[in-house]
Amino acid sequence: MKKLVSEQLVTYLESRGVEYVFGLCGHTNIAVLAELDKSPITFINVRHEQIASHAADGYARAKRKTSVVLSHLGPGLTNAATGVANAALDSIPMVVIAGDVPSHYYGKHPHQEVNMHADGAQWEIYRPFVKRAWRVDREDLFPEIIQKAFQLAESGRPGPVLVSVPMDIFSKEVDEEKFALLKHHTQVVEKPALDEETAERIVETLANAERPVIYAGGGVVLSQAEEELREFVEHMNIPVAHSLMGKGVLPDDHPLTVGMTGFWGTTFINDQTKNADYLFGVGTRFSEADSSSWYQNVTFNFPKTKLIHIDIDPSEIGRNYPVEIGAVADLKRALVALNRVAKQLYPNGMDRNEKLKEEIQEYRKSLRASIHENVTSDAFPMKPERILADVREVLPRDAYITTDVGWNKNGVGQQFPIYTPGSILTPGGYATMGFGSAAALGAKLAQPNKVVVSLIGDGGFGQNPSVLATAVEENIPVVWVVMNNSAYGTIAGLEMAHYDTTYGTLFKKDGESYTPNFAEIAKGFGVKGVKITSAAEFKHELKAAIEANEPVVLDVAMRNEPVPTDGQWNINDIYSPYSKKSHVSIP
Template sequence: MKKLISEQLVTYLESRGIKHIFGLCGHTNIAVLAELEKSNIKFINVRHEQIASHAADGYARVTKKAAVVLSHLGPGLTNAATGVANAALDSIPMVVIAGDVPSYYYGKHPHQEVNLHADGAQYEIYRPFVKRAWRVDQAELFPEILQKAFQLAESGRPGPVLVSVPMDIFSTKIEEENFRLLQHHTQVVEKPALDEETAARIVEKLAKAQRPVLYAGGGIILADAAEELRQFVEHMNIPVAHSLMGKGVLPDDHELTLGMTGFWGTSFINEQTKHADYLFGAGTRFSEADSSSWYNDVTFDFPKTKLIHIDIDASEIGRNYPVEIGAVADLKKAFTALNRVAKRLYPNRIQRNEQLKKEIIHYRQTLRERISENVNSADFPMKPERILADVRRVLPRDAYITTDVGWNKNGVGQQFPIYTPGSILTPGGFATMGFGSSAALGAKLADSEKVVVSLIGDGGFGQNPSVLATAKEENIPVVWVVMNNSAFGTIAGLEMAHYDTTFGTRFQSDGKSYSPDFAAIAQGYGIKGIKIDSAEQFQVALKEAIAANEPIVIDVAMKNEPVPTDGKWNINDIYSPDDDKSHVSIP
């Protein structure tokens, strides 16, 4: 029996367990929307496609399955592109289904088509950052392409894919048998494990090392391997440093947790990784910020330090540093094998690093003392350290935090304890403004029982304030804390340090500092908004907002002070090659 592809598409998505789809309407995808109305799948309607792709990103980080975005052609697809690229650089699985021009109008330049260089080629726009982009040229091929899209998005190194569908194909009828065949195919492709021989080599190297450090990246979270990692490092007694994306793989109050490395890391942590004799990198790209721009005397010192590296993506092995042992494997399976071998070769827990554990305790105490004045400051606008400390005091250990860029990302990475693996959602590779406010929607929809707070700057929140419309319509109880310094603060501090100006980075009107009233904006969307007037008010307001279980915006004025930077970033040497400069405070 023949049925519309739009109908069979929705039935297929239901069979995959899809509960939510994020998107925005357009004349090319309304056939799908009409079918979704009959479905138990919830369509999350947004006012800008970037919100859809960021929300889907947050959703996928929590569920660890491919999220679905439904987009219109042309401006819909390009609006969503930033969020899809963000997902790509952070290895987040996503399937973007986009309407396209009618297949029989290729070459005629129909409404909203991008075709200055080729006809019927809108899918090419996504080619640089998705794992694959398909254009459906035959209706009968659509089911096969859809199955391949989900499989590719979730296999290997996860990431987004695009399926561009001419609108006439959505409205074409094909035999149900084309989709039924997919029922005989697995929805999960098994990932490679670590063989026993390689696992034994790694365990023996680490057991005999004098100063081993395990360096964890976001791949641990993506593979849901945090528990297996914890068992391994406790048995082997190895300290754990991490990248920004790896924050939370081990609770920040665990005795073996060192902390985040790199430019926004601290000297203590960078020294531990730099002086390690063996560094075991797991699920990390050794990206620039985490590696202090790959200077060999700051965060890492290869090849003096010997590197063991496991990742699901073979292209990352040896990309930035030479490796002694490199292996391609799923991290959960890899640590399962490593634990099995470690317990066989060394039945008793390895005894070492007792002095280092004391040093870690001392370091944490020293860091608390270093920032205590600002943490306890009653100044208003508030000190950023106090904002973070007050948020941490109020939140449950397993609450989700989403961030953007600036203090709300770098400060969280450095100073904000995360206790539950996967509970910090931050834009790593693309460092996208606008991510945090939208990703919070997806996180809350994916795990409705958990508290979700978005820590976001005023610059980032201003990117897509219409996120509040979606929160209101769908009653998504997220709390947005807008850390408001009336500027793109991190860049302002950088420009001031090197050029003695903040031109183009501060928000002003008639020469005076200017900021929208975000609490009033929230009220305009029908959401409660709270404007903080004193440091003492903030923690109380946040606690009440969380208890209210409704979408709420808290606008808190913040002093524009830089995050301490103990590492190095190459841009500082580019701007001021003869001076040791970095970010500075902006009055």
């Protein structure tokens, strides 16, 4: 028996347990929308495709499951591209299904066709950042392509894939047997483990090391290996530093958590990794921000420090630093093996690092003391440190936080404790403005019983305020805290430090500071909006917003002051060679 491809696609998505499809309509995908109307799958309608891809990204992170985006051709696909690229650089599994021009019109340049260099070539737009892009040329090939798409998105290093479907293919019939065959194929491909010999070598090397440090990246979260890592850390008694994407893999109040390294890492944290004799990198690609632009003897000191590195992606082993022991494996399975071997070789665990634990506690006290004045300041516009401190005090330990770019990302990495693994969603590799506001929608859909707060700058929130329309329509109770400094603040401080101007970075009208009233904008969408007028008011309004269990926007005026940093960024040497300049405050 034959049925429409669109109908069988939706049935297939149901069989994979897909709860939501994120997207925006167009004449090329309405055949699929018509079938979704009959399905238990909910279509999350947005006003801009970038919102769809960021929301799908947030859902995939919080649910730990592949998300699905449905896009129109041409401008729909390019609008979504930023969010898909963001997911790609952070290794988030996503299947993008995009309508395309009718296959029988390739080359005639029908409405919205991409064909400047080849006919029917819109799928090529995504080639630089997705794991694979398919163009479906025959309806009978669609079933195996959609199966391959999900499998590839989830296998190895996860990431987005694109399936570009000419609109006539959606409306063609294909034998049900083509889709029925997919039921006989596994939906979960087993991932590589660590062999016993390598596990023994790693455990013995770390046991004999004088100053070992574990360096954890986002791969720990992606492989859901947080508990296995914690077990290994506590048995072997090894401190853990982490990348931005690795924040929260071990609770920030754990006695062996050192903190985030790199640009916005502190001297104490960077010194722990720099002075280690062995560094055990797990699920990290040693990116520029985390590694202080790879400057020698700032965050890391290879090859004096010896590196052990495990990652699911073989291209990451030795990409930026020489490796003494390198292994390609799924981190959860690798850590299971390491824990088994560690308990066999050292059944009573390792007794060490008590002094370091004390030093970590003293460091935390000194960090709190260094920012105490700002944390307790009643100044208005508010000090950014106080905003973060008040948010942390109000939120439960297991709340989900999404960030954007600027203070809300860098400051959170440095100063905002995360206690539940996987509960911090931040744009790491692509550092995309507009991520935090939309990702919060997906996170709340994935975790409806958790509090979800988006910490976002006014520049980022201003990019896609129509997230509020989707929140109202779908009743998604997210709280957006707009840290409003009327500027692209981080870049303004950077430009002032090096060029003595803030041209193009501050929001002004007739020479005076300007900002939209985001609270009133929220009300226009039907969302509760509160414009904070004093530092003392903020915490009370945040508590009320969380308790309201509805979408709320808090517009919080914030001073434009830089995140303190002890790390190093190569742009400082590019802009001002032989100078110590970095960022400055902007009045």
